[in-house]
Amino acid sequence: MTALAVHIFGSINLDIITSLEHLPRPGETVLATATARLPGGKGANQAVAASRMGAETYMVGAVGEGDAGSWMLSRLKADGIDVGGVAVLPGVDTGTAYIAVDAHGENQIIVVQGANAFLRDSLPVSEGVLLAQLEVPVAALLPIFTKSKAIRILNGAPAVAEGKTLFEYVDLLIVNQHEMAAFLGLDAVQGNDDMAVIAGAARGLLCREGQAAIVTLGAAGALAVWADRHLHVPSLPVIPVDTIGAGDCFCGALAALLDEGRCLEDALPYATAAAALCTLGQGAAPAMPTREAVEDLVGPSSTDRTATEYALPIKKPSAASLS
Ligand code: RIB
Numbered sequence: 001m002t003a004l005a006v007h008i009f010g011s012i013n014l015d016i017i018t019s020l021e022h023l024p025r026p027g028e029t030v031l032a033t034a035t036a037r038l039p040g041g042k043g044a045n046q047a048v049a050a051s052r053m054g055a056e057t058y059m060v061g062a063v064g065e066g067d068a069g070s071w072m073l074s075r076l077k078a079d080g081i082d083v084g085g086v087a088v089l090p091g092v093d094t095g096t097a098y099i100a101v102d103a104h105g106e107n108q109i110i111v112v113q114g115a116n117a118f119l120r121d122s123l124p125v126s127e128g129v130l131l132a133q134l135e136v137p138v139a140a141l142l143p144i145f146t147k148s149k150a151i152r153i154l155n156g157a158p159a160v161a162e163g164k165t166l167f168e169y170v171d172l173l174i175v176n177q178h179e180m181a182a183f184l185g186l187d188a189v190q191g192n193d194d195m196a197v198i199a200g201a202a203r204g205l206l207c208r209e210g211q212a213a214i215v216t217l218g219a220a221g222a223l224a225v226w227a228d229r230h231l232h233v234p235s236l237p238v239i240p241v242d243t244i245g246a247g248d249c250f251c252g253a254l255a256a257l258l259d260e261g262r263c264l265e266d267a268l269p270y271a272t273a274a275a276a277l278c279t280l281g282q283g284a285a286p287a288m289p290t291r292e293a294v295e296d297l298v299g300p301s302s303t304d305r306t307a308t309e310y311a312l313p314i315k316k317p318s319a320a321s322l323s
Contacts (some may be wrong), residue, residue: 001071004128005056008252010043011116011135012061012076012086013095014068017244017283023102032100038283039075040097041116042133042157045245049252049274051079051132055259060085060122061136062115068094069115075285085122095135105240105279109137111158125150129259131251142172145154145169151258155251159183166308173205174212174251180205180215183249191318199230202256212252212264216247222272224264233268236276236297245284250275253294257301266301271297 018032039048043061044272059081065070065088072094076083095114119136124147132141133155145152146169158161158174158184167173180202181188190203202213202225213221220237240246252272256266257285274294281287295301 013041015040045248053256055256240279
Protein backbone atom coordinates (compact mmCIF):
# COMPACT_ATOMS: atom_id res chain seq x y z
CA MET A 1 0.00 0.00 0.00
CA THR A 2 1.31 3.47 -0.87
CA ALA A 3 1.77 6.04 1.87
CA LEU A 4 -0.23 9.20 1.31
CA ALA A 5 0.51 12.00 3.78
CA VAL A 6 0.13 13.03 7.40
CA HIS A 7 -1.63 16.35 7.97
CA ILE A 8 -1.01 17.89 11.39
CA PHE A 9 -3.26 20.61 12.76
CA GLY A 10 -1.76 22.00 15.91
CA SER A 11 0.43 24.17 18.04
CA ILE A 12 3.88 25.54 17.35
CA ASN A 13 5.76 26.75 20.42
CA LEU A 14 9.12 28.02 21.44
CA ASP A 15 10.05 25.86 24.44
CA ILE A 16 11.99 27.55 27.23
CA ILE A 17 13.32 24.66 29.25
CA THR A 18 14.84 25.01 32.70
CA SER A 19 16.64 22.14 34.44
CA LEU A 20 16.08 21.91 38.19
CA GLU A 21 16.94 19.54 41.02
CA HIS A 22 13.27 19.30 41.97
CA LEU A 23 10.07 20.86 40.61
CA PRO A 24 8.83 23.85 42.65
CA ARG A 25 6.03 23.29 45.17
CA PRO A 26 3.35 26.01 45.42
CA GLY A 27 4.97 29.20 46.74
CA GLU A 28 8.50 27.83 46.40
CA THR A 29 11.38 29.46 44.47
CA VAL A 30 13.96 27.09 43.04
CA LEU A 31 17.22 27.79 41.22
CA ALA A 32 17.71 26.35 37.74
CA THR A 33 20.94 24.58 36.87
CA ALA A 34 20.59 25.23 33.11
CA THR A 35 18.23 26.72 30.56
CA ALA A 36 17.62 26.05 26.84
CA ARG A 37 15.40 27.45 24.08
CA LEU A 38 14.26 24.68 21.77
CA PRO A 39 11.54 24.10 19.16
CA GLY A 40 8.34 22.57 20.50
CA GLY A 41 4.57 22.68 20.59
CA LYS A 42 2.54 19.48 20.45
CA GLY A 43 1.64 19.98 16.79
CA ALA A 44 5.17 20.81 15.67
CA ASN A 45 6.63 17.94 17.71
CA GLN A 46 4.19 15.46 16.16
CA ALA A 47 5.00 16.79 12.68
CA VAL A 48 8.73 16.28 13.25
CA ALA A 49 8.11 12.75 14.60
CA ALA A 50 5.95 11.85 11.58
CA SER A 51 8.44 13.29 9.11
CA ARG A 52 11.43 11.55 10.71
CA MET A 53 9.42 8.30 10.57
CA GLY A 54 9.27 8.84 6.81
CA ALA A 55 5.85 10.42 6.20
CA GLU A 56 5.17 13.22 3.77
CA THR A 57 4.07 15.74 6.38
CA TYR A 58 1.98 18.90 6.16
CA MET A 59 1.69 21.31 9.08
CA VAL A 60 -1.29 23.62 9.62
CA GLY A 61 -0.85 26.13 12.44
CA ALA A 62 -0.02 29.72 13.27
CA VAL A 63 3.02 31.64 14.47
CA GLY A 64 3.72 35.31 15.19
CA GLU A 65 5.60 37.56 12.77
CA GLY A 66 8.71 37.89 14.97
CA ASP A 67 11.99 35.98 15.17
CA ALA A 68 10.57 33.06 17.17
CA GLY A 69 7.99 32.37 14.42
CA SER A 70 10.52 32.48 11.59
CA TRP A 71 12.92 30.31 13.57
CA MET A 72 10.20 27.71 14.19
CA LEU A 73 9.26 27.69 10.50
CA SER A 74 12.87 27.24 9.46
CA ARG A 75 13.28 24.35 11.91
CA LEU A 76 10.16 22.61 10.58
CA LYS A 77 11.28 23.11 6.97
CA ALA A 78 14.70 21.69 7.83
CA ASP A 79 12.86 18.51 8.83
CA GLY A 80 11.22 18.35 5.40
CA ILE A 81 7.80 19.45 6.65
CA ASP A 82 5.54 21.45 4.32
CA VAL A 83 4.66 24.62 6.27
CA GLY A 84 2.49 26.18 3.55
CA GLY A 85 -0.48 25.85 5.93
CA VAL A 86 1.13 27.84 8.75
CA ALA A 87 -0.21 31.38 9.05
CA VAL A 88 2.25 34.11 10.06
CA LEU A 89 0.20 36.56 12.12
CA PRO A 90 1.09 40.20 12.74
CA GLY A 91 0.74 41.62 16.24
CA VAL A 92 0.81 38.33 18.16
CA ASP A 93 3.62 36.32 19.69
CA THR A 94 4.49 32.79 18.73
CA GLY A 95 3.25 30.31 21.33
CA THR A 96 5.68 29.82 24.20
CA ALA A 97 6.00 26.92 26.63
CA TYR A 98 7.76 27.35 29.96
CA ILE A 99 9.01 23.92 30.94
CA ALA A 100 10.70 22.82 34.14
CA VAL A 101 12.50 19.46 34.19
CA ASP A 102 13.72 17.84 37.40
CA ALA A 103 16.72 15.57 37.99
CA HIS A 104 14.59 12.48 37.22
CA GLY A 105 13.35 13.85 33.88
CA GLU A 106 9.85 14.67 35.18
CA ASN A 107 8.42 17.93 33.88
CA GLN A 108 5.83 20.64 34.37
CA ILE A 109 4.68 22.72 31.41
CA ILE A 110 2.90 26.07 31.22
CA VAL A 111 1.83 27.12 27.71
CA VAL A 112 1.11 30.67 26.60
CA GLN A 113 -0.95 30.01 23.49
CA GLY A 114 -0.02 33.14 21.52
CA ALA A 115 -0.65 32.70 17.79
CA ASN A 116 -1.92 29.13 18.34
CA ALA A 117 -5.15 30.60 19.74
CA PHE A 118 -5.82 32.17 16.34
CA LEU A 119 -5.62 28.99 14.26
CA ARG A 120 -8.55 29.11 11.87
CA ASP A 121 -10.62 26.50 10.07
CA SER A 122 -8.82 25.05 7.06
CA LEU A 123 -9.61 22.84 4.08
CA PRO A 124 -10.69 19.31 5.02
CA VAL A 125 -8.19 16.51 4.46
CA SER A 126 -9.25 14.19 1.67
CA GLU A 127 -6.82 11.29 2.24
CA GLY A 128 -4.01 10.02 4.40
CA VAL A 129 -4.01 10.80 8.11
CA LEU A 130 -5.29 13.84 9.98
CA LEU A 131 -3.72 14.35 13.41
CA ALA A 132 -4.57 17.13 15.87
CA GLN A 133 -4.16 17.99 19.54
CA LEU A 134 -5.94 20.43 21.85
CA GLU A 135 -3.50 23.35 22.17
CA VAL A 136 -5.42 25.06 19.34
CA PRO A 137 -9.11 26.11 19.35
CA VAL A 138 -11.59 23.22 19.22
CA ALA A 139 -13.87 25.44 17.13
CA ALA A 140 -11.25 25.44 14.37
CA LEU A 141 -10.77 21.67 14.56
CA LEU A 142 -14.45 20.72 14.53
CA PRO A 143 -15.18 21.42 10.83
CA ILE A 144 -11.91 19.77 9.84
CA PHE A 145 -12.80 16.60 11.76
CA THR A 146 -16.39 16.50 10.55
CA LYS A 147 -15.50 16.93 6.88
CA SER A 148 -12.21 15.07 6.48
CA LYS A 149 -12.07 11.72 4.71
CA ALA A 150 -8.67 10.82 6.14
CA ILE A 151 -8.00 8.57 9.14
CA ARG A 152 -8.77 11.02 11.94
CA ILE A 153 -6.59 10.90 15.03
CA LEU A 154 -7.06 13.18 18.01
CA ASN A 155 -4.46 13.45 20.74
CA GLY A 156 -6.56 14.72 23.64
CA ALA A 157 -3.76 16.82 25.08
CA PRO A 158 -4.14 18.96 27.03
CA ALA A 159 -7.47 17.62 28.32
CA VAL A 160 -9.54 20.67 27.40
CA ALA A 161 -13.15 19.80 28.30
CA GLU A 162 -14.50 21.22 25.02
CA GLY A 163 -12.35 18.69 23.16
CA LYS A 164 -15.02 16.05 23.88
CA THR A 165 -17.17 17.57 21.13
CA LEU A 166 -14.65 16.12 18.66
CA PHE A 167 -14.73 12.56 19.98
CA GLU A 168 -17.64 11.46 17.79
CA TYR A 169 -15.70 12.38 14.63
CA VAL A 170 -12.46 10.70 15.62
CA ASP A 171 -11.30 7.27 14.45
CA LEU A 172 -8.53 6.99 17.01
CA LEU A 173 -8.25 8.91 20.28
CA ILE A 174 -4.88 9.03 22.06
CA VAL A 175 -4.69 10.13 25.71
CA ASN A 176 -2.47 9.58 28.70
CA GLN A 177 -3.92 8.42 32.01
CA HIS A 178 -4.33 11.96 33.41
CA GLU A 179 -6.15 13.09 30.28
CA MET A 180 -8.36 9.99 30.28
CA ALA A 181 -9.35 10.63 33.92
CA ALA A 182 -10.04 14.31 33.17
CA PHE A 183 -12.27 13.52 30.18
CA LEU A 184 -14.13 10.92 32.23
CA GLY A 185 -14.57 13.35 35.13
CA LEU A 186 -12.55 11.16 37.52
CA ASP A 187 -9.77 12.19 39.91
CA ALA A 188 -7.77 9.21 38.70
CA VAL A 189 -8.45 5.85 37.12
CA GLN A 190 -8.36 3.28 39.92
CA GLY A 191 -6.28 0.13 39.51
CA ASN A 192 -3.92 1.96 37.21
CA ASP A 193 -1.56 -0.97 36.68
CA ASP A 194 -4.32 -3.38 35.68
CA MET A 195 -4.69 -3.24 31.90
CA ALA A 196 -8.22 -4.64 31.96
CA VAL A 197 -9.27 -1.89 34.37
CA ILE A 198 -7.66 0.84 32.27
CA ALA A 199 -9.22 -0.63 29.12
CA GLY A 200 -12.63 -0.69 30.80
CA ALA A 201 -12.29 2.99 31.69
CA ALA A 202 -11.00 3.92 28.22
CA ARG A 203 -14.09 2.37 26.63
CA GLY A 204 -15.99 5.20 28.30
CA LEU A 205 -14.31 7.51 25.77
CA LEU A 206 -15.52 5.60 22.71
CA CYS A 207 -18.76 6.92 21.29
CA ARG A 208 -19.45 4.95 18.13
CA GLU A 209 -18.62 1.69 16.35
CA GLY A 210 -15.23 1.33 14.66
CA GLN A 211 -13.40 3.68 17.01
CA ALA A 212 -10.30 2.83 19.01
CA ALA A 213 -8.53 4.58 21.87
CA ILE A 214 -4.93 4.40 22.99
CA VAL A 215 -3.88 5.16 26.53
CA THR A 216 -0.19 6.02 26.74
CA LEU A 217 1.29 4.77 29.99
CA GLY A 218 4.75 6.36 30.14
CA ALA A 219 7.33 3.79 31.20
CA ALA A 220 4.64 1.07 31.05
CA GLY A 221 4.11 1.49 27.29
CA ALA A 222 0.74 1.90 25.62
CA LEU A 223 -2.66 0.24 25.72
CA ALA A 224 -4.86 0.07 22.61
CA VAL A 225 -8.54 -0.34 23.35
CA TRP A 226 -11.38 -1.42 21.08
CA ALA A 227 -15.00 -2.05 22.07
CA ASP A 228 -14.37 -5.79 22.42
CA ARG A 229 -10.64 -6.20 23.20
CA HIS A 230 -7.45 -4.50 24.24
CA LEU A 231 -3.74 -4.86 23.53
CA HIS A 232 -0.91 -3.79 25.83
CA VAL A 233 2.49 -3.00 24.28
CA PRO A 234 5.21 -2.57 26.94
CA SER A 235 7.82 0.12 26.56
CA LEU A 236 11.55 -0.40 26.27
CA PRO A 237 13.59 0.24 29.42
CA VAL A 238 15.39 3.58 29.18
CA ILE A 239 16.93 6.08 31.59
CA PRO A 240 15.35 9.31 30.37
CA VAL A 241 17.07 12.66 29.98
CA ASP A 242 13.57 14.13 29.99
CA THR A 243 10.12 12.97 28.92
CA ILE A 244 9.14 16.19 27.11
CA GLY A 245 7.45 15.35 23.83
CA ALA A 246 7.48 11.56 24.32
CA GLY A 247 3.69 11.44 23.92
CA ASP A 248 3.96 13.65 20.83
CA CYS A 249 6.58 11.33 19.40
CA PHE A 250 4.26 8.37 19.92
CA CYS A 251 1.39 10.17 18.12
CA GLY A 252 3.47 11.41 15.18
CA ALA A 253 5.25 8.09 14.62
CA LEU A 254 1.98 6.17 14.86
CA ALA A 255 0.31 8.52 12.35
CA ALA A 256 3.16 7.94 9.88
CA LEU A 257 2.87 4.16 10.20
CA LEU A 258 -0.92 4.14 9.87
CA ASP A 259 -0.56 6.36 6.80
CA GLU A 260 1.53 3.58 5.25
CA GLY A 261 -1.47 1.29 5.69
CA ARG A 262 -0.13 -0.60 8.70
CA CYS A 263 -2.62 -1.92 11.21
CA LEU A 264 -2.57 -0.62 14.76
CA GLU A 265 -1.22 -3.90 16.13
CA ASP A 266 1.87 -3.67 13.90
CA ALA A 267 2.40 0.06 14.30
CA LEU A 268 2.23 0.12 18.11
CA PRO A 269 5.62 -1.46 18.94
CA TYR A 270 7.35 1.04 16.63
CA ALA A 271 5.52 4.07 18.02
CA THR A 272 6.23 2.88 21.57
CA ALA A 273 9.94 2.39 20.79
CA ALA A 274 10.07 5.82 19.12
CA ALA A 275 8.62 7.43 22.27
CA ALA A 276 11.22 5.65 24.43
CA LEU A 277 14.04 6.89 22.17
CA CYS A 278 12.64 10.43 22.35
CA THR A 279 13.26 10.50 26.10
CA LEU A 280 17.00 10.04 25.51
CA GLY A 281 17.45 13.51 23.99
CA GLN A 282 16.88 16.95 25.48
CA GLY A 283 13.61 18.72 24.70
CA ALA A 284 10.81 17.74 22.35
CA ALA A 285 11.18 18.31 18.59
CA PRO A 286 14.99 17.92 18.51
CA ALA A 287 14.71 14.57 20.34
CA MET A 288 12.41 12.88 17.79
CA PRO A 289 14.13 9.73 16.48
CA THR A 290 14.61 8.79 12.84
CA ARG A 291 12.98 5.70 11.40
CA GLU A 292 16.41 4.14 11.11
CA ALA A 293 16.99 4.56 14.86
CA VAL A 294 13.60 3.01 15.65
CA GLU A 295 14.15 0.09 13.30
CA ASP A 296 17.64 -0.47 14.72
CA LEU A 297 15.93 -1.01 18.06
CA VAL A 298 12.83 -3.00 17.07
CA GLY A 299 13.88 -4.52 13.73
CA PRO A 300 12.69 -3.53 10.27
CA SER A 301 8.96 -2.95 10.05
CA SER A 302 7.42 -5.70 7.97
CA THR A 303 5.86 -4.74 4.68
CA ASP A 304 3.58 -7.74 4.39
CA ARG A 305 1.16 -7.11 7.27
CA THR A 306 -0.94 -4.16 6.31
CA ALA A 307 -4.31 -2.91 7.41
CA THR A 308 -5.80 -4.07 4.14
CA GLU A 309 -4.94 -7.70 4.92
CA TYR A 310 -5.92 -7.74 8.58
CA ALA A 311 -9.06 -6.91 10.48
CA LEU A 312 -8.96 -3.15 10.36
CA PRO A 313 -8.62 -1.52 13.76
CA ILE A 314 -9.33 1.78 12.09
CA LYS A 315 -11.24 1.81 8.88
CA LYS A 316 -10.55 4.55 6.40
CA PRO A 317 -14.08 5.90 6.08
CA SER A 318 -15.49 5.46 2.59
CA ALA A 319 -16.46 8.60 0.73
CA ALA A 320 -20.07 7.46 0.97
CA SER A 321 -19.99 7.39 4.77
CA LEU A 322 -19.00 11.02 5.01
CA SER A 323 -20.87 14.00 3.82
O1 RIB B 1 4.14 17.84 24.68
C1 RIB B 1 5.27 18.65 24.87
C2 RIB B 1 4.99 20.02 24.37
O2 RIB B 1 3.95 20.59 25.15
C3 RIB B 1 6.13 20.99 24.48
O3 RIB B 1 6.97 21.00 23.35
C4 RIB B 1 5.43 22.32 24.75
O4 RIB B 1 5.59 23.25 23.72
C5 RIB B 1 3.97 21.98 24.98
O5 RIB B 1 3.22 22.23 23.89
